[in-house]
Amino acid sequence: MTVTAASLIKTATGFYEAQALFAAVELGVFARVSSGPVPLSTLQDDLGLHANVAADFLDALVAMRLLTRTDAGYAATPAARAYLTPGAPEYIGGFLTLNQRRLYPAWGDLTSFLKNAENLAHGAKVDDPMPALYATPQRTRSFAEGMDGYATLLGRPLSEKFDWASVKSFADLGGCRGMLTTRVAAAHPHLQGVTFDLAPLNPLFDELVASVTGTTDLASRVRFQAGSFFTDPLPETEVYIIGHVLHDWVESKRREIIQRAYDHLPAGGTLLIYDSMIDDQREESAFGLLMSLNMALLSGASEYTMAQGQGWLREAGFQVESPVALNELTTLLIGRKPL
Numbered sequence: 001m002t003v004t005a006a007s008l009i010k011t012a013t014g015f016y017e018a019q020a021l022f023a024a025v026e027l028g029v030f031a032r033v034s035s036g037p038v039p040l041s042t043l044q045d046d047l048g049l050h051a052n053v054a055a056d057f058l059d060a061l062v063a064m065r066l067l068t069r070t071d072a073g074y075a076a077t078p079a080a081r082a083y084l085t086p087g088a089p090e091y092i093g094g095f096l097t098l099n100q101r102r103l104y105p106a107w108g109d110l111t112s113f114l115k116n117a118e119n120l121a122h123g124a125k126v127d128d129p130m131p132a133l134y135a136t137p138q139r140t141r142s143f144a145e146g147m148d149g150y151a152t153l154l155g156r157p158l159s160e161k162f163d164w165a166s167v168k169s170f171a172d173l174g175g176c177r178g179m180l181t182t183r184v185a186a187a188h189p190h191l192q193g194v195t196f197d198l199a200p201l202n203p204l205f206d207e208l209v210a211s212v213t214g215t216t217d218l219a220s221r222v223r224f225q226a227g228s229f230f231t232d233p234l235p236e237t238e239v240y241i242i243g244h245v246l247h248d249w250v251e252s253k254r255r256e257i258i259q260r261a262y263d264h265l266p267a268g269g270t271l272l273i274y275d276s277m278i279d280d281q282r283e284e285s286a287f288g289l290l291m292s293l294n295m296a297l298l299s300g301a302s303e304y305t306m307a308q309g310q311g312w313l314r315e316a317g318f319q320v321e322s323p324v325a326l327n328e329l330t331t332l333l334i335g336r337k338p339l
């Protein structure tokens, strides 16, 4: 990509688009227009938009290809119906809200963080962020909805890009409320799946499983197991998934989690790790590198290169396969425990 003055200005004002998107989700624009065109005046009234700015806001969403505008009014585009309408199978609104409420304010102070991060990033100690996140049921739900909004996108590629035919069971360690467990189990009716995570997520797992329709025996094939991957026995399954987990922890803790996974897997078992990994030369994956700073801001941890991840797998005893791109933002590493 060539950098020009105009491209720099687009980068600098990228937050305009992000905030317009966040506001549209928060206001319920897409839910309101998902079933057909709604006139401007009706939208203004229903969403409480001020007449001075409503048309510019909604037309900006048209220009962002999230709405269409005809004589009948504004309607959701297919992309907005698929990803931004609550209840859609690939709804990512929870992740957008997490970015709006938690990450956007944190990034506002990046300069001072960059000068004062000695106690955080890559340090010897990262406080466990989870007790605060799960302090109340409302906080737990809002965090879980944020994770859902990303995991939902990985359900299909993870179901398709790994050969599930040869295994019968898997566990998603740090699987939150079970979004990925339910997606993989729904895609492969022969599989039994376990979501292994901290106890506060159990009721939200039950709620999610009860809400899944169209997969007759899903409830009998998936279960929640409460526990810590640092201290408790891990589920007895043939495959473990560890996704968006290692980036929460410093390196020594990552090694510990991977080693425990190796020790609990049967011979021939498989460990799948996904994250927004960084290219090995650390010069191409802007998303992975910026996500790394994001993790430093949030929890004092970081992303990591594919080679680093593969190194930890080998160190634990796994045989390592080539990395697989789950989508353009997420890399999957595969480790096999020798027979």
Ligand SMILES: C[S@@+](CC[C@H](N)C(=O)[O-])C[C@H]1O[C@@H](n2cnc3c(N)ncnc32)[C@H](O)[C@@H]1O
Residues within 6 Å of the ligand: 130, 147, 148, 150, 151, 173, 174, 175, 176, 177, 196, 197, 198, 227, 228, 229, 230, 242, 243, 244, 245, 248
């Ligand atoms: C960033 S979220 C990732 C969730 C999910 N795997 C995904 O990809 O969306 C990290 C998860 O690790 C879980 N977790 C944190 N500490 C844990 C522990 N000690 N044992 C088990 N799970 C833990 C959290 O509760 C949370 O669900």
